[in-house]
Amino acid sequence: MAGSALRRLMAEYKQLTMDPPEGIAAGPISEDNFFEWEALIAGPEGTCFEGGVFPARLIFPPDYPLSPPKMKFTCDMFHPNIFADGRVCISILHAPGDDPMGYELSAERWSPVQSVEKILLSVVSMLAEPNDESGANVDAAIMWRERREEFNSIAQRLVRKTLGLTT
């Protein structure tokens, strides 16, 4: 019998494969290592990220699901809640103990009942509705708040880039 973290990840992988939520695909990069996943997230419809397919990487800790995984977009992203290096900053990925931004409710934090699917769905809704108060990328947050057209055009450029279309 393998470790509990591994079994849980396998169960989640199975569930995600059998019944994939719309606009989301995720699975381990290699079957040898279930603790590193690749996820593909479709930009939510009706937003400036519509049409894009954004690859991201999920790194799970050995004590998953007691600790949250880390998530990082592997493509260029310009979004108020995504750091310049691609790390995603949402409360569901933060353990209840630490509060990097000092504003998150404990109800929104990580708990073992969360799952990869919930994380990815949260990321989709984060793409649709940025939280300009947390500000992982301050430039993006300001632009999103004050110069929405410019933000949208940057987002559209990123969308085209993820699709391999260069303009």
Next chain:
Amino acid sequence: MQLLISSVCMALTSAVIGNAYYQKQQFYPAVVYITKSNASMAVIYIQFFVIVFMFGKLLRKIFLGTLRAAEFEHLLERFWYALTETCLAFTVFRDDFNPRFVALFTVLLFLKSFHWLAEERVDFMERSPVLGWLFHIRVGSLLTMLGVLDYVLLMHAYNSTLVRGPTVQLVFGFEYAILLTVIASTAIKYVLHAAEMRTDTPWENKAVFLLYTELVIGLIKVVLYLLFVVIMAKIYALPMFVFRPMFFTIRNFRKAFNDVIMSRRAIRNMNTLYPDATPEELRQSDNICIICREDMVNHAKKLPCGHIFHTTCLRSWFQRQQTCPTCRLNILRAPAVNSAALQRPVDEAANPAAPVVAQPAAAAAGVNNIPGATAAPPTAGAGTDLPMSVPNPMGQLPRNGVAPTFADIFGDANALPNLAGMPPPPMLSPFMMQPPFPYFSPPSVPPPPMPLDIDRFSDEELLAMEGTQRKHIEERLKMLRNIMLMLDSSTILMQQYQSMMARLPQPTEAKPTSNVITADEKASALLAASATTASSSIPTAYDKPTTSRAASETSLQGAQQVKRATAEKVIIEDLGAEEDADLPITATITKTELEEKIVAGADADDVEESSELSELRMRRLKYLQERNHSPTDRD
């Protein structure tokens, strides 16, 4: 790159040796020539390091195969730290700095890196889906070899220190002792992991064993480090180079210590506070532990909030956080009472913005004075939460925990006897005092002790209420008195709602306001519905909660009426039926009955007392059912 360096090194070495032979022609003079020339010796030393490196690669290939990226990264990182520390150590022993000394440190570093790799490998065991026999052979032989080498080198250092007094061997002896502890803990982990792999079911106590291993090894390490620092400080100088590892060791030890304490506390709570989930409860839930996503066959525990998890999953979570993983109810603060289940906080999915556990204790303390004191809900502070936060509790009530016994229910109710005599208005003042949060913390009063499903009463208990003997009648009286209590508390509730209404602005002014009013009306409608009985006589305003203010006022007036009625008392000469006329009991069915009569609009005089009693019984049953169904209806 590596190939290039090693080939360049090879070429340089052969050039040096060739040059020496070319100049001296003979073996011995050539050796002397090389050792005398600094440049040649430098080349030879570099060659020596290259050979060590290649030897290390060879061993790695044999014992570990290819390294994973993470392993390599960690190895490199630790290696650089260790190298820096070694350089620091050189400064302490600068007097006896010689090639032999450097060689000894090289061997130490070499062995250390294999210890790290072995550790990583064993940690990886738990995360890898399939492990062949090759893995076990490799890890087993590597651990044995490292252990033996550590021991031999430790004994060597010990003996040389005994013979020659404290030298640099002291450092080595100490370092190898530390490495031996590392090997010991790695081996224990390996055995535990391997043992778990052999079984098909998860091994529940493994985490505890690992925890204690960590604690003991941590303690040994800390003692070793402290001893070493003291000895070194006495003989040489403060050993700066062990401060970093010592700091980490102490930190790890502290963490292990805390973990053990938390784990023990969690286990204790688990064993004492939370009941085992019964098979029916498991069947009624979806039978999957949401932490590990596996079936719960046995060893499942139910938290006060009604959520069920594996015992082991809960334990490992409680080591970190003392909250319910699903609803984040703070399990340490919540009393483990059955009725606590009624106050189930909103699941974050249902209402993510609701302040779930964030209410100050003060609010809860104030609430405690009121009927359901035993069940002071942690979320009760959120006023608007109260009516909304009962989406499921009633439906799930039957499977919530140990079925409360008859005695429990009455115990709850009887615990507050003075409530009936207490004039309601004074009760208001503590609540009026605290309006810090305009709309969200208005006094929210937990409902009176929840009457339970009739199904839950055992046959004897039902019999006790049905019979004709004196004790039966006493039981009936008890029951009625409880109903009275509940009605009294409802009156208090209504009072509070009324006072709140008085403070509220017009419903159209702000969204939260209307929200609160709707909530009030719902509550009052619920109360009214519970106070009245025959649905035919319920005023239409109570049939469905409307948002109009008039309706709520009607209900409030109704409550006032009820209150006024409580002042009177009705003496019933003969409580029981005709057949127990031989028992002349003067029972005081007070307010309860009168209220019910008034609200129902029935003329008390026309009704025969005996039939009245049976009607009361019927009402009671209806009332119970209503209580149990109404929340789901409202949803």
